[in-house]
Amino acid sequence: MTTTNTPADVEWEPHAGRLADELAAAGKLTDPRLAEAVRAVPRHAFVPSYHQQTADGSWAEQASVDDLAAVYANTALITALAPTGTGGTTVLSSSTQPGLMTRMIEALHLTDGARVLEVGTGTGYNAALLAHRLGEEQVYSIDVEAELVELARQRLAGLGYRPTLVAGDGAAGLPEHAPFDAIIATCAVPTIPWAWVEQVRPGGVILTDLKPAPGAGSLVRLTRTAADRAEGRFDATYAAFMDLRHTPGDNPAGFRVERDHGQAEHRTTSLDPNTPWTSLLVWFLASFDLGAEIAYGYTLPEGGGIPAYSDTAPTASWIATPDGSWAEITLAADNGQHEVAEGGPRRLWRLVEQAHRTWTDLGRPGWNAFGLTVTPDAHTVWFDQPDSDHAWRLARR
Template identity: 50%
Template structure:
């Protein structure tokens, strides 16, 4: 194995020790993997953003402390001129190992990874399970070629393919585990078809930005069922080969429309991801939320919710006053979601579970799959 830098192993071992001390890494197998995989070879360059929003590329060769730290490294930006946005990254190692621990792989098992990215996670899996048991797909052929070359230089040879992740990789199925390092609005049933009976899938289910969490599902017969993880996590959305550019921000309703101002009893929906997740049951697809910043201090002053038809709601963070306009009852959906969450006892993520059926139905439930407290998620395309 070529290292390209001297002294990297001590940095990798310190990272593994840190992750163990923090409770992210539990097993000696993953400690050995983190200590042995040269992240700097797989992420030779990355981007950092300045306070003014400008992106600058830097070489990681001279920043081993940074590369071997619990930090996400942005590796690919969109072709958006001055408004470029991240579309691929090397995920935070602490999140990565928590997911690998949750995946609960055993010797000899076969794993499919959705979202190759830099190949770092594929390398960890290959070190733990062997090259022949690791398969990984990503939509970008150029990204796959880069990852393949860097993995080979580091001494790892898992099977990589350029393919739409929503289709899985049926050529080598069945798999004992599927892990997705991207978010999806619905779990593709193609993944269930490629799982062995009793196999599991770990994926970030996001109905909208920040509206969801990791869920660990086991295949039993014609169902996928399981619980959300206790700790919240977020990944970039899955990309598709034929994806079309989308507007980065929903239009605002015109000034001619009636503006309604109401007082809300301080419901902290923006601090409770589950409320925002439940709100997606009532909000139209494509609804986004964000913040308005004070131009002088750059501190958030309003939380905003914007629907694709131009309807919007703004919550004053100082006094919780809500102002809204447009035909869609944006704030009404948020209030409904908060009431649902409160009536259920204000559960945390680990009390919530999900069942996915072959027809695409996604049912969210409280405590048990047959619970009387449940919600059916509106249909959204799982792929493309």
């Protein structure tokens, strides 16, 4: 294949071949025809440069040709940034880890002639892998960022691939091109858009990152089992994508809750204050009670910090919800006990502790012990089997 939009002197094929071998050795690439696509598609043509955060928090741009090995490594690369309303920088798009992409494409169980809709075109690399595997006429891809779609279109065309690319909100799917055999989303959704269920054929597959609340959820693979039902399990391996945005640019709403320790209740906890980051299934279960909107983070020391810590090391973790509830938990422990302060109408850390007990009582299961059933009226997360007694209704959003 000629790479008309890459410098002729760039020897990328050995790198692409090594990437395919590495993914195969790691069990992330088993389909020979997809392996052929990984060898044939130049990732650096879709990622001519990428952004890396430096130690001081600023961003530096790297040209891909300067270090091809880095571009053909099994890592995600940040490809589009945008300023936030609060003077910071946010990530608008990235090229997903290739091993995650190949694992996801394989999880669709595609056969020749299958028609696929990708939500989240980004660089177009994934669309190129799909187009190489299935044929360009079988592949549809949509991104909310029109500029990214245009760039992807040019890069794909430069390599001879012309899948159908659309700029728009992928939550609505592409009704004019439905039905699809599979819809694969490379962004995270709080609930499964019903349009996706309607636009996969009966027996078709929806694969997406379901995150009902920030950081809470993972990849789920649903089959349309009836006209009004899609059902399936979470993937065994945790994955996280950037959130779907209904409009271009940076648009998270955000909220702030003051943590007034004078008005708080104080107690201790044995639960690890890092739980929202380190015990992701507990965080997922907790989110059903905490609600869809959760802010959480680490507290940095004030005025030079606590002697035991460096000036920038955090001293506590915190969570908050828009009803004004908050909890702050010290990272330091005394005899395994961390101090907890909780304020506002709800005791949020108790909800996390309760979720931890639930998870422990269930035998500390992994992600694929849980599943999801979607109907027009409800999203139900279940443990073990769809008719399980252990089931949770998600609020529709």
